[in-house]
Amino acid sequence: MPVAAACPLSLTASHRRLLKKLAYGHKTPHQARVRAHVVLHAARGHSNARIARETGLYVDPARTWRGRFAEAGMPGLADRRRPGRPPSFTALQVAQVEALAWQLPAETGTPLSCRSCPELAREAAERGIATFVSASTVRRWPAQDVLKPWQHRSWIFLTDPGFRAKAECVLDLYVRTFDGVALGVDEYVLSADEKTSIQARCRCHPTLPPGRARAIG
Incomplete structure (x- = not known):
């Protein structure tokens, strides 16, 4: 040859x-x-x-x-860009499972003080959030988040019945998708938000440093 x-x-x-x-x-x-x-x-x-x-x-x-x-x-x-494996779950599904994890079981009628990851995965399937999600995947999602609301006593849980429809559009933009179509390389998403209640005040007590599973106090 x-x-x-x-x-x-x-x-x-x-x-x-x-x-x-x-x-x-x-x-x-x-x-x-x-x-x-x-x-x-x-x-x-x-x-x-x-x-x-x-x-x-x-x-x-x-x-x-x-x-x-x-x-x-x-x-x-240079190395060519590798697309990698497409995600198995959408950003909206991840947000719904995390919101379920942050709710007290008593609020949904579950006789538990807290949910385990297998129980969360099973409940996500029962609610139709995902056809199947493993317990290890449910455990990994909150651990990868920068913000950890369960470590803040002042966290407010959303109870708006229209939260899914409102969040879906925003979450799609986070992954550069609009109306089911991926954004082009020349299309950008700009986000602006006002910072309320931010004032230059001195603290009465020194700030406590963050620790393992503990936010800044």
Whole structure:
């Protein structure tokens, strides 16, 4: 089976200077250093097999980085964006489960002092919030939040029956979606909110530092 010819490269003076800086710089990340060496060897007319031997790579990665530089120049040596696995739950579903976790069980007629994660997952399925959600997922959602309302005594729970419809539009915008369509790269969401009751007052007592599972006091 014939082997495709290696892609020829020619470097400008600025490209060569930048590639040498990456290839021999002491603070250059390893991946960037190896890719720079691949391009420098390719510019000397070396074959992909020889480049692989010189850099310790396999032939396929050497061919890949050679081709990406020929196609896109220096930006071609950067990692391409990986979309990753699409989320299994919407932002609205996460907010509904978290709101359920922050409610007292007595408010919903549940004879418990507090809910466990398996009980929350089961109740979320019973309420139709999600077809199925695991207890480990329910445990992870509140732990990842920056704001932890259950650590604040002054937290007010929302009881508005139209909360779902009002929150859905806002939560969709947080994940850059509007009316079920993803926003484009040239579309932006701007949010403005006034800060009420913020006054420059001295505290009567020193602020207590935050601790494990304890907010600033």
